[in-house]
Amino acid sequence: MFSIGDLSRRTGVKVPTIRYYEQMxxxxxxERSEGNQRRYSRQELERxxxxxxxxxxxxxxxxxxxxxxxxxxxxxxxxxxDRIAEEQLISVREKIAQLKRLETxxxxxxxxxxxxTVGDCYxxxxxxxxxxxxxxxx
Amino acid sequence: MFSIGDLSRRTGVKVPTIRYYEQMxxxxxxERSEGNQRRYSRQELERxxxxxxxxxxxxxxxxxxxxxxxxxxxxxxxxxxDRIAEEQLISVREKIAQLKRLETxxxxxxxxxxxxTVGDCYxxxxxxxxxxxxxxxx
DNA sequence: TCTTGAAGCTCTAGTGACTAGAGCAATTAT
DNA sequence: ATAATTGCTCTAGTCACTAGAGCTTCAAGA
Numbered sequence: 001m002f003s004i005g006d007l008s009r010r011t012g013v014k015v016p017t018i019r020y021y022e023q024m025x026x027x028x029x030x031e032r033s034e035g036n037q038r039r040y041s042r043q044e045l046e047r048x049x050x051x052x053x054x055x056x057x058x059x060x061x062x063x064x065x066x067x068x069x070x071x072x073x074x075x076x077x078x079x080x081x082d083r084i085a086e087e088q089l090i091s092v093r094e095k096i097a098q099l100k101r102l103e104t105x106x107x108x109x110x111x112x113x114x115x116x117t118v119g120d121c122y123x124x125x126x127x128x129x130x131x132x133x134x135x136x137x138x
Numbered sequence: 139m140f141s142i143g144d145l146s147r148r149t150g151v152k153v154p155t156i157r158y159y160e161q162m163x164x165x166x167x168x169e170r171s172e173g174n175q176r177r178y179s180r181q182e183l184e185r186x187x188x189x190x191x192x193x194x195x196x197x198x199x200x201x202x203x204x205x206x207x208x209x210x211x212x213x214x215x216x217x218x219x220d221r222i223a224e225e226q227l228i229s230v231r232e233k234i235a236q237l238k239r240l241e242t243x244x245x246x247x248x249x250x251x252x253x254x255t256v257g258d259c260y261x262x263x264x265x266x267x268x269x270x271x272x273x274x275x276x
Numbered sequence: 277t278c279t280t281g282a283a284g285c286t287c288t289a290g291t292g293a294c295t296a297g298a299g300c301a302a303t304t305a306t
Numbered sequence: 307a308t309a310a311t312t313g314c315t316c317t318a319g320t321c322a323c324t325a326g327a328g329c330t331t332c333a334a335g336a
Contacts, residue, residue, distance in 0.1 A: 092237050100234060106227040121208075123219040155294065199292075
């Protein structure tokens with residue numbers, strides 16, 4: 001049996017976050033010790049590791065809830081799990097594209113800043129005057 | 139004079155967001171009409187456009203507060219504004235790098251999913267077993 | 277066995293940047 | 307004059323945690 005602190009060290013999920021996941025119903029409420037402290041089994045350790053891994057990959061808590069639900073029905077077709085992952089991939093790609101546009105714009109803004117005072121600072125001017133932007137970044 | 143709705147249409151910032159910015163002290167509380175409705179000048183329109191533009195570029199509200207503060211002192215050296223923009227650029231680049239790692243991992247996970255049931259679905263297995271990951275993605 | 281310090285408990289509230297809704301009042305167009 | 311739209315304030319919700327107060331329990335050393 002693991003204490004909540006053991007679980008935290010082994011999975012890298014912080015203690016208050018584990019309690020939060022329990023409140024959200026992502027992990028089941030575990031057994032308690034005589035003194036009312038949480039005691040986890042290996043199975044619960046594995047579920048938390050699963051959650052940690054999925055969060056690292058950017059899945060939303062609701063997605064993870066679905067994935068856990070699915071993993072409990074190994075006989076079902078896996079199209080749904082696949083779809084969740086593919087949607088996540090699409091959303092990650094969209095975020096990358098958006099951030100690259102911002103990168104380009106910020107490079108342009110910062111590289112042009114050779115003014116000595118705020119009055120002719122390109123950063124401030126670029127922000128004040130959208131027309132200075134090379135292209136639309138939103 | 140512009141109503142809050144005019145301002146919203148001209149800047150693309152939603153009405154409740156304008157009121158939120160006022161509460162946060164990013165925009166000053168404007169004049170009011172006889173009937174207590176907000177009435178904005180052109181100057182306030184421009185400030186809101188500045189804020190919108192900076193938000194589009196991913197600047198945090200606190201950064202924008204600093205940039206506004208700086209733009210009110212055009213005689214000062216602009217190093218501070220430049221630094222804020224450069225830090226933003228660094229943080230955008232870090233986010234891109236992180237998202238690219240996730241993209242790679244998700245591509246691998248989704249492309250391998252040819253199982254018919256959840257039991258042999260690569261998506262679920264990859265999430266359950268971190269060892270299946272090609273490299274560390276966090 | 278006693279003590280001490282770390283770790284655990286619950287509960288509330290805060291983060292950032294908005295967003296939604298209720299229940300009104302003012303303005304604008306017909 | 308009336309109806310539709312827009313505006314007002316206030317509270318609470320979003321997401322995924324994080325922080326803190328004030329208490330109890332546990333584990334290890336003396």
